[in-house]
Amino acid sequence: MSDLIQRLRADFPALHQEINGKPLVYLDNGATTQKPQVVIDAISDYYRHDNSNVHRGAHTLSDRATHAFEQARKTVQQFINAAKPEEIIWTRGTTESINLVAHSFGDSLQAGDQILISAMEHHANIVPWQMLAQRKGAELKVIPVNERGELDYPAFVELLNDRVKLVSIVHVSNALGTINPVEDMIAKAHAVGAKVLLDGAQSTAHWDIDVQALDVDFFAFSGHKLFGPTGIGVLYGKEALLEAMPPYQTGGEMIEHVSFEQTTFNQLPFKFEPGTPNIAGVIGLAAAVDYLQGLDRDALLAHEHQLLQRARTLAADMAELRLIGDAEHKASIFGFVLNGAHPADVGTLLDQQGIAVRTGHHCAMPIMEQFGVPGSVRASFSFYNTVDEVDALFAGLEKAKLFLL
Structure with a gap:
């Protein structure tokens, strides 16, 4: 050793x-990674010293918690090279991130539109699109996989047309370990006007991700596969897309003004973050990212x-x-x-x-x-x-x- x-x-x-x-x-690291002591300490320190709800608090504990919470957003922004911290949405994990896009971006789909996924996808990147296709009368198309577990790239290109509105593809297969040629796939999809979601649950722990270099529209990953805590994840989305999308869930924090006649919604990223968030999870994820960036x-x-x-x-x-x-x-x-x-x-x-x-x-x-x-x-x-x-x-x-x- x-x-x-x-x-x-x-x-x-x-x-x-x-x-x-x-x-x-x-x-069993593909299921969840172990946690370094610095992550455990960061979570413990929050609960010992700063435990408070974030935003709108008029006291020191809330100020400290809010600062750590929003600093963590900047840490993750820099980690994946997003253009702005507002493009980082906190979720419970990759699964919720994909569901958010399926419900919110998916609201813009119409009957006859097409969604492309591959045969090697995790259920979390299959079922939301099946349900969306059923709701909207859209078509779900599957990119085949060969006997070695590799995506059939010529078949993918053949499936592309101007009816394809979204390609949702795994970066690394959790069952096979296959690394997909996502850079080329994103460029090909954009050429026919489609948007691309990349499931980064199995890739983010292994190498640096640059969402701007990839030019990917959405990128999702989970904290617990990245040496961070469970119950916290990230959805990156290009600002213009997130601005145009309706909220996924409603409640506190994601509103600007509520009356019984009408509600207006908060600005990004808060439009997609209703309720009290997983504050300790966010802080723990930032500690995991800091740890990785020191290696x-x-x-x-x-x-x-x-x-x-x-x-x-x-x-x-x-x-x-x-x-x-x-x-x-x-x-x-x-x-x-x-x-x-x-x-x-x-x-x-x-x-x-x-x-x-x-x-x-x-x-x-x-x-x-x-x-x-x-x-x-x-x-x-x-x-x-x-x-x-x-x-x-x-x-x-x-x-x-x-x-x-």
């Missing part, structure tokens, strides 16, 4: 424990790639292992099945050895069905994982085979 990785591991308290008498090998992310990405390559090498020597998704361009998500064994049984036997993986359909039933499996075992690596932990995974699989095959 390099000195750098060893130092980083020391920042994450949850990594240093035993499960079933074995040292924890945490390989050499290129070096950490190279380390994650090394972990993935180690897993691929070991998999090649295990005849019973079938990869689920072997795209040329992959993030550090390693999905597989052991032929003849149910994924849930594999996961249980690995847990008995202290190895945490995810099993099931990963909220991506359509792509699992395409691969002909009910689900898969998914090991997802982060920068605090080690080559020894990858080796431990495969040693654990060898033991599991004795019981299952």
